[in-house]
Amino acid sequence: xxxxxxxxxxxxxxxxxxxxxxxxxxxxxxxxxxxxxxxxxxxxxxxxxxxxxxxxxxxxxxxxxxxxxxxxxxxxxxxxxxxxxxxxxxxxxxxxxxxxxxx
Amino acid sequence: xxxxxxxxxxxxxxxxxxxxxxxxxxxxxxxxxxxxxxxxxxxxxxxxxxxxxxxxxxxxxxxxxxxxxxxxxxxxxxxxxxxxxxxxxxxxxxxxxxxxxxxxxxxxxxxxxxxxxxxxxxxxxxxxxxxxxxxxxxxxxxxxxxxxxxxxxxxxxxxxxxxxxxxxxxxxxxxxxxxxxxxxxxxxxxxxxxxxxxxxxxxxxxxxxxxxxxxxxxxxxxxxxxxxxxxxxxxxxxxxxxxxxxxxxxxxxxxxxxxxxxxxxxxxxxxxxxxxxxxxxxxxxxxxxxxxxxxxxxxxxxxxxxxxxxxxxxxxxxxxxxxxxxxxxxxxxxxxxxxxxxxxxxxxxxxxxxxxxxxxxxxxxxxxxxxxxxxx
Numbered sequence: 001x002x003x004x005x006x007x008x009x010x011x012x013x014x015x016x017x018x019x020x021x022x023x024x025x026x027x028x029x030x031x032x033x034x035x036x037x038x039x040x041x042x043x044x045x046x047x048x049x050x051x052x053x054x055x056x057x058x059x060x061x062x063x064x065x066x067x068x069x070x071x072x073x074x075x076x077x078x079x080x081x082x083x084x085x086x087x088x089x090x091x092x093x094x095x096x097x098x099x100x101x102x103x
Numbered sequence: 104x105x106x107x108x109x110x111x112x113x114x115x116x117x118x119x120x121x122x123x124x125x126x127x128x129x130x131x132x133x134x135x136x137x138x139x140x141x142x143x144x145x146x147x148x149x150x151x152x153x154x155x156x157x158x159x160x161x162x163x164x165x166x167x168x169x170x171x172x173x174x175x176x177x178x179x180x181x182x183x184x185x186x187x188x189x190x191x192x193x194x195x196x197x198x199x200x201x202x203x204x205x206x207x208x209x210x211x212x213x214x215x216x217x218x219x220x221x222x223x224x225x226x227x228x229x230x231x232x233x234x235x236x237x238x239x240x241x242x243x244x245x246x247x248x249x250x251x252x253x254x255x256x257x258x259x260x261x262x263x264x265x266x267x268x269x270x271x272x273x274x275x276x277x278x279x280x281x282x283x284x285x286x287x288x289x290x291x292x293x294x295x296x297x298x299x300x301x302x303x304x305x306x307x308x309x310x311x312x313x314x315x316x317x318x319x320x321x322x323x324x325x326x327x328x329x330x331x332x333x334x335x336x337x338x339x340x341x342x343x344x345x346x347x348x349x350x351x352x353x354x355x356x357x358x359x360x361x362x363x364x365x366x367x368x369x370x371x372x373x374x375x376x377x378x379x380x381x382x383x384x385x386x387x388x389x390x391x392x393x394x395x396x397x398x399x400x401x402x403x404x405x406x407x408x409x410x411x412x413x414x415x416x417x418x419x420x421x422x423x424x425x426x427x428x429x430x431x432x433x434x435x436x437x438x439x440x441x442x443x444x445x446x447x448x449x450x451x452x453x454x455x456x457x458x459x460x461x462x463x464x465x466x467x468x469x470x471x472x473x474x475x476x477x478x479x
Contacts, residue, residue: 008226015219036319
């Protein structure tokens with residue numbers, strides 16, 4: 001019987017200590033969230049504005065690429081055409097030069 | 104003739120003992136619950152089958168040299184399996200609702216009263232002849248009130264491995280029974296007006312907060328309760344993998360493939376503890392009864408705490424979300440939501456209830472740490 005009493009006493013203290021520690025631990029966690037995380041949230045607001053801006057930039061870049069590409073294509077094709085024309089001439093001249101060299 | 108009798112002696116029929124047959128029926132019962140009633144099928148199916156396998160005569164699957172023996176000692180005796188599961192749970196948990204309304208942590212703390220009150224009850228059961236629970240046994244049984252399977256298995260494997268089978272069966276059965284056990288208690292303790300209370304919308308939670316939260320939680324475990332560090336640490340690792348967003352592959356592995364693999368082994372390992380001599384006794388009945396008590400007290404204290412907070416808090420708090428303070432994620436939160444909708448069809452409490460729900464996971468891990476530190 002005495003043994004039982006002692007066990008009850010132990011269980012009782014365990015209950016008391018346990019609940020106090022659980023509340024203290026989670027209470028500290030509340031402080032942590034309120035003091036640290038809330039400040040971090042103010043200092044580093046990741047939400048709407050900043051996340052939109054880079055995505056817009058990306059979109060702009062993509063849009064730039066999209067609109068620029070025809071112009072670039074035109075420029076490149078123009079350059080290629082001119083190069084081909086020159087190259088054709090130069091190759092023709094080279095063809096001419098070869099026999100010249102032979103001669 | 105001699106070889107014939109030898110053959111006969113090697114059959115299961117010749118070697119069956121009554122206890123083994125009964126335990127196989129228990130295993131079949133678990134399979135029935137898993138397959139026909141879908142009670143926590145992910146765990147009860149391998150557990151039920153493990154119970155059948157471990158009770159096969161002659162085969163000795165859970166004796167030295169048997170498969171289940173090694174699964175048990177490699178994963179459950181060491182505590183590795185429940186901790187890996189906890190990491191996966193961490194990777195699935197979103198602390199957003201909790202960070203947005205940190206007061207909900209108090210509800211998660213209050214619901215742990217179920218654990219510590221049951222401890223008392225388990226010691227009181229010693230008055231019944233045939234039951235003898237030490238303080239360690241009582242602590243391992245009481246953690247059922249935390250409604251958290253991996254935590255219960257982890258603590259039971261450390262404090263009372265011989266009761267592990269019964270404790271795991273009780274913990275997972277009652278977790279599956281949350282939608283049946285909780286609503287009557289919730290209705291009894293609240294008025295219709297209280298159930299109708301609508302709560303303010305939660306604020307937005309930034310990514311930085313979500314990344315720092317698990318780190319802060321682990322820091323607190325380091326500083327104040329290292330005994331809870333295995334559980335809290337693995338939980339926070341999983342959560343950090345999810346929230347950091349830089350290791351999506353690891354996070355997805357932890358919450359899918361890894362947790363599935365470990366669940367198979369965990370179920371089998373727990374099933375291997377369902378042997379006749381460990382399960383068929385009065386103590387198992389006591390454990391099942393205490394588990395239900397633990398659950399009910401946890402639910403009630405969560406609801407009462409929420410009622411009290413509603414009286415003193417500026418922002419209205421619906422007492423129903425207090426019931427979600429027992430972990431059982433996300434079932435308990437869904438129950439709160441459902442009962443809330445019954446009273447007020449426009450009142451969606453699910454997100455509000457997720458706060459106390461994940462707080463309950465932290466709370467039961469902390470309670471397990473306290474029990475390990477003081478009793479273990």
